[in-house]
Amino acid sequence: MILAKVVATVVATEKHAHYVGHKLLMVQPLDAYGELKGKPIIAVDGVQAGIGDRVLVVDEGGSARNVVGDEKALTIRTAICGIVDSVDIEDRA
Secondary structure, eight states, X not given: OEEEEEEEEEOOSSOOGGXXXXXXXXXXXXXXTSOBOXXXXXXXXXXXXXXXXXXXXXXXXXXXXXXXXXXXXXXXXXXXXXXXXXXXXXXXX
């Protein structure tokens, strides 16, 4: 799983049938301290997340398809599976 922040909504007027009815969001991966990490990715929203939310993202096809409830949607690889309320970690050393 990836900790990320939703940074944008992605609108596609034409898309593969597996994506019809699903909201697409761009998420920016974060490290444990909330700092930006890596490149943004696009994910199918499985939990009604919105811009600014910290979320949990799965980036593996089987898990992503399970989140959206369609095991036949082989084109779906990445999905948002949770909205994060807080991250509790020890102080930085």
